[in-house]
Amino acid sequence: MAMEREDDECQYDTDDEFIQMDKETEQTPQEEQGEGESDEHDMDEDAIWDKEVEGQLSGPKEIIHMDNENITSGNVKKTRGPVYCRKLTALAPGEKIFVExxxxxxxxxxxxxxxxxxxxxxxxxxxxxxxxxxxxxxxxxxxxxxxxxxxxxxxxxxxxxxxxxxxxxxxxxxxxxxxxxxxxxxxxxxxxxxxxxxxxxxxxxxxxxxxxxxxxxxxxxxxxxxxxxxxxxxSFQKMPHYTGSKSHARVREDIKQRKGTCSRVDVLLETRKRKSSNPVNIANLDYNTTKIEEINKKKKEREEGIHKKIDDEILMEVLGPEKHGYLRCYGRGKNITQCFGVKPSRIDLVKEVVEVRRTTQDVMEQARNEIQRARQEVEDIRKEAEAAKKEAEAKVDEKIATNNEMWQKKLENLLKSYGIRPSH
Known part of the structure; x- marks a missing residue:
């Protein structure tokens, strides 16, 4: 905070140039960039405030420059002024921005x-x-x-x-x-x-x-x-995100544009990337790294066919069960009940029901496969029996034909021996 001097003039060092200003008629560059809301009423209020809080100072007030870490006395240094958004200031009268x-x-x-x-x-x-x-x-x-x-x-x-x-x-x-x-x-x-x-x-x-x-x-x-x-x-938050002011909704939208779909696991992996070398809490960074490695390992195992867990199940397995209210890795707009359709206290029960249904479906599918195999075996045996029957019938017919031919020749020979000519 800079306090005014009681001298007639003060100097501000900006880019090696000195600006001499009269405190009664002009403002400092920093004050000109402010909201411009100061008036005589505020000045009277400030004077009353000085008396109540700061007290009467015996000597001339000294210009104080407040920095993030140090407080130095002397001329006010050049500091950054207000930030203006050009997309807003460049709008024509009556023009608006469409927000999706x-x-x-x-x-x-x-x-x-x-x-x-x-x-x-x-x-x-x-x-x-x-x-x-x-x-x-x-x-x-x-x-x-x-x-x-x-x-x-x-x-x-x-x-x-x-x-x-x-x-x-x-x-x-x-x-x-x-x-x-x-x-x-x-x-x-x-x-x-x-x-x-x-x-x-x-x-x-x-x-x-x-x-x-x-x-x-x-x-x-x-x-x-x-x-x-x-x-x-x-203090219990162990996985801070590194996306700054960018909302999870915008991160989620960017992922959808790239991949077509987006899960909470995708948002977690995207928001926990470190793009800066600025110092952070080492414990949180190590925790982030460890959990991300576990999630990537689970996703790789799913691709290899080791398990069939969806992203939400992987997230809860690595980070623990969901708690009341807050929906992790999603951002504003939806809580646990809205996401899963049940109250947080019933999530574990619903997971058990889903697991039982999944197991039942697997058992039923296995039984159907076994029945199909049994039916196929019975059909193969039936076909083999029919083939054997046909083969046996063919052999019997062939044997009967052979016997008939043999007895026919014997009968002809017997008739010839008696001088009887067999008729055909």
Whole structure:
């Protein structure tokens, strides 16, 4: 946080050029890039804040430059200003971006990133979403309606009324994420413990009254209890993804375009790839590597015909059974009950039923094969018997014919001996 000097002029070093500015008539380059919401009322409020929080300083105030790790005094260094999305700023008056959604209500397609940036920008704008609320559920209906109208000015949907719920769910997630990042950047990472230190380390684009509200909220016993509980729950997370702000829905859509189909195993393998050499938690990285190797091994065994397990079964075998609520490796939009059609507590029972059915089908198929083989053997024996019968009948007929011929010759010889000529 930079505080104004009581001297008439101050200097800002930007690219070896010195800009001399009068604090009463001009603004610093950093302030010119802000929201431009400061007015005389805010200045009076800031003056009251200085008296209440910072107290009366005996000497001239010194310009303070806050860095991520160090706090140095002196001239304010050049820092990065606000980020502007060119796809939004380049839109013609009345032009909108068409946002596509998947079946679960998650944004996908060409303008998914632009839409998410714009929605996050509206969440950060205190004229749209006031800062002084404890949580998303505390926003009034008028505030949410105003946010929806702002979204409709830039974004176009296939069915706006149907997509409003999905947009508000996304906005809720962005709201919670912004609160978390503010606390991490300005409270947790600098390791500020006292209230005065936390109040003084205020973001440049936030009013002091708003920042005071957030600090007091975060320091309240109720919030601390909730925060500690959530922190304890996050400590059990062993397989963080490495896709950054890219949603699982967009990852899933990219895989479908490449392969035609996409399972949760495909999403897990895609989102756990390390593309950067930046340091990470070694234990989590080793755990990721080990589990991914196990999954790839199971998939290879399936291709070789060792087993017939589907991807969901492989996932549960390697990572353990599914738990209540959250559906692993899927992202927002669907829970366990919606995916499997049953409650989480009945998943194991359903798996047993499926396994029994599969075993029964295998036994029935084996029995049918054995019956077919038995029938074939009986048919072969029948054919052999018929062939033997025909052969025996042929031999009998041949024997009878031979005997008849023999007795015929004997009779002729006997008749000749008596001088009788046999008649034919």
């Amino acid at each position: 959604f998947d079946d679960d209500g998650n944004p996908i397609g060409k303008y998914a990133t632009t839409y998410a940036y714009f929605l996050g920008d509206q969440i950060s704008n205190r004229t749209v979403c006031p800062v002084q609320v404890d949580g998303w559920d505390d926003f009034k209906t008028e505030t949410l309606d105003h946010l929806w109208r702002c979204v409709l000015e830039i974004c176009d949907f296939d069915n706006p009324e149907l997509r409003r719920e999905a947009v508000m769910k996304h906005a809720r997630s962005l709201f919670r994420g912004r609160r978390y990042k503010l606390k991490q950047k300005y409270i947790v990472e600098p390791k500020l413990t006292t209230k005065e230190e936390q109040l003084n380390n205020r973001p440049k684009d936030m009013l002091k009254a708003d920042w005071k509200y957030l600090v007091e909220l975060w320091r309240s016993p109720k919030f601390q209890e909730k925060s500690n509980k959530a922190k304890h729950s996050r």
